[in-house]
Amino acid sequence: MIGVAAPEYDPAAPQSATTLPVGTPATVRAYVGQLLRRHRKAFALLIGVNAIAVISSMVGPYLLGGIVEDLSDDVQDLHLGRTAALFAGALVVQTVFVRLVRLRGGMLGEEMLADLREDFLVRSVGLPPGVLERAGTGDLLSRITTDIDRLANAMREAVPQLAIGVVWALLLMGALGVTAPPLALAVLVALPLLVAGCRWYFRRAPSAYRSEAAGYAAVAAVLAETVDAGRTVEAHRLGERRIALSDRRITEWTAWERYTLWLRSVLFPVINLTHTTILLAVLMIGGTFVLNDWLTVGQLTTGAMLAMMMVEPVGLILRWYDELQVAQVSLARLVGVRDIEPDAGDAEVHPDGRDVEAAGVRFGYREGVDVLHQVSLSVAPGTRLALVGPSGAGKSTLGRLLAGIYAPREGRVTLGEAELSRMPAERVREHVALVNQEHHVFVGSLRDNLLLARQGAGDAELWAALGAVDADGWARALDDGLGTEVGSGGLSLTPAQAQQIALARLVLADPHTLVLDEATSLLDPRAARHLERSLARVLDGRTVVAIAHRLHTAHDADVIAVVENGRISELGSHDALVEADGAYAALWRSWHG
Template sequence: MKPPLIKEQGPATMLPVASSPAVRAYGRLLARRHRGGFATVVGLHTVATLAGLVGPAVLGSLVESLAAGTAQGRIGSAVAWYLAALSVQAAFTGLSRLRGGVLGEEVLADLREDFLVRSVALPPGVLERAGTGDLVSRGTTDIDRLAKSVREAVPELAVAMVSVVLVLGALVITSPLLALTALIGLPLLLATSRWYFRRAPQSYRSESAGYAAVNTVLAETVDAGRTVEALRLGDERVALTDRKIREWTDWERYTLWLRSVWFPTVDSTYALAVLGTLLIGGLFAFRGWVDVGRLTAGVLYAQALVHPVSMILRWYDELQIGQASLARLVGVREVTDPETDDALRPEGRRVEAVDVRFGYREGADVLHGITLDVAPGSRVALVGPSGAGKSTLGRLLAGIYAPGRGRVTLGGAPLARMPAERVRAEVALVNQEHHVFVGTLRDNLRLARADADDTELRAALTAVDAAEWADALPEGLDTEVGSGGAALTPAQAQQLALARLVLADPHTLVLDEATSLLDPRAARHLERSLSRVLAGRTVVAIAHRLHTAHDADVIAVVEQGRISEYGPHPELVAAGGPYAALWRSWRDER
């Protein structure tokens, strides 16, 4: 059976998948972090395995005594030794499995935390290009697939490898000749395993990538459900989903076929090992090269090799699935680390867009060659008809979107590649969307700055005229808000968002009519609060109401995705161009 064709992804549609050396390096990092736990598990199972080696030795000795006619009085002693060794083995095996389970949970928790921390720090532009489906798939499906490997496969593999080494050592000590016969199936095992493991890792990665692609398509379709329905794209999205599902299931079938070939071959090598030891060992015993007691112990040791070798192969196969998922999780770490990349450190506060092109769909740009220079401390207004691209340009300047071509920089550094935390500390988007999270008012405010004390929280509320209603809440800052808590009006929720801005203290704000959805009285009150927040900051205002543009230092008129006019209000009015027409129309409406 041939593997499915690997279809190339677009250059910026998926987050990276880590290379094998990177996965091994991260595995070594986890091993170093948890070396004490690994040492404990290995030590406990070493004791258990050594105790397990006593049984075959005792039985071999007893068989030799029976053959020589000297077993009288030794049976009771042999039973006692056997039971004692069995008890020790059972006790230490139980302890090693318990500690192995704890170790697996600790490693999995560590891995989850690493992934979450790195995901949160991803640059907004990277996430925008990759889409949410890929990251969600890595944080759910890949974590779930990896859980079994980390919880069970890693400790079980360590345990099985210790068992193989100790049992082989006991077999060599018992009889080097029998140790050779126990390895009779090794060539077949190595050949089939090499065949399998050359194909399995990439196949499992492709299977995981296929599942992620299905998730991405479904998430995009659901998220844009109204648009899909309005543009009658349902059949196209269904066809795309069906194609992605077929590609994923093709890889599922292929990996299943690999296992169906490999597993039966592996089972046959176990039978060869035991059968070869018994038959060839019997011939050795017939010729007097080994005695019957050593033959008995050797066969039992060969049989004892079956379980740990089987466990190694079984869990190694499980690790191929886990490794594919781990490669996708570690791949998030391979996005350029903004904290160590000097090219992503802004030098200054100037925001620049140079020859920027952007489209929500490939080949359908909504911005065409935009160039804009926003000086620190200035106020720039973006005006123009609805659908001209003002809000899209604002999101590019806020680092929410990454340009398709051209560049948007802050202090010379590409804004869309900076980590989210740094972007939000430098530039913030203020629009009609505001969120009140479940928790206390204090928790909601500290989302902007976790180390803010109550004095700073109250100062932020006072700065946006929110202190009065905040103090009137039943428990003040400790009042539960959000779903199931105290209800905040839309104006209060927007003031809460502005208070977060005061705490975060970004030097540049992009305003997309934050008050347009409020009633006029609440909007006027909130605009007074907003004016305090804007003091001393660089402001890019997307002006649907032209009085905002009137007060700006400079105005950019956006028409059909291009800047058609640029200059201060008096000059543009005097020029009699598109802005003058908009201004006259707005004045007449008032």
């Protein structure tokens, strides 16, 4: 059966997620060891109550073996009443402790699952901002949803049940060795078949399950991208192409699903054959020993029943070990973030001043492909700098470097002579804030959404921040004011209102340097112009780097940097650049028709 040909599957299915890493076996082992040490008392208690339950389950076979032995010796007084009482007592003990095993196992599993979720969340939010920004939504979502769901069953059931099965099997083997040592050897007759089947399976299963998980992540990524860009898909009539891509990803994923199912369809019959082999070996070898008076009939009876009891723990171990193969892949994907160096920075690095400077900066999202080439720029405190240029020129990338989201591949980006890449993310955010067109409204009250920027701010300060971004009008019209529930399940805010909340958070955070990337893009031009003038009063004296897609923003700036093909081609004031009649002047003329 082990030589059966595998069904066809597409080898082009992705082998692993390509954005966030998958944990190495060493990382997974280290994390599992950490979990077990963290819950060692609960684990030891589970082993203890399970041992008592298993030992009490052996009373029946020993009592029955004794009765058979007495009958074979023509004993007249079998003491059936005492035997029945002992059996009933053992049954009660077994029932109580089996219940305790299930209870303690379930509690242990839930505690470990809760720890895993918390560890993943804490580690994820502590990753360098650039890593999170580049992480695909499909990969990240599949890890925190599908992989957690797959691990939930393993943590609740597989880990406790596997521990139970191992203890159970060891105790039964020990009891069999004490009762009838030759029968313990008979059990080993089936071992080669079991080892061969498991070795065949487990040499193929881990990589297959990894491919299955990666295939699902690819499906999730395609679906998330299609939904997020739904209007663009419709506008460009890309529906059929996106459907074809989704179909291809689903086909690749289901091919791996079928392959892993086929692997299990081979393993389980091998396990059943092993069980049958064990029972036949015990009866045949034990029968031969009894006929030669090397073993008593009572020992054979007890040994045969203990051997039959081996079926359940062996099946339990293999079943849940198979489940752990799926869980191990999900666990590797979840703990993979531990292989990413945390954005710890250097606690000793402190900015000495507010000057922002980029010197000889090179940066690219892919190895060997630079987006920025030898960019140098100096921004004095309080300067309003506008970055302009054609789409894809590198404006937003430069803005993220100046905000400390990315670290340059070559060169330095500094704040007050301190390299941003060497500073902890929390310290960078104390000085520099990035606001772009992607704004999130969290589930909760309007007040809670604003307090994210500065805990402890009073309502008067919150209203002042809303007023600074022209949002107090619609906010005061809400029935519960700042207490109004917003987000999913609450009041649905328009994209423009969500953008105003993000800008109000910026006012509350009060950083001295801001990078604005299309921060007012969701407002209509007249409202955006009005809001920018209101913000100008609030942001007076602060350093502002604005990625300008509307050139009136550049017109109001102190300095304009024209970014073309990853380089700064022009630098100067609006009047000076228009007079120079270069790239900026051409943009300005096209903007004004």
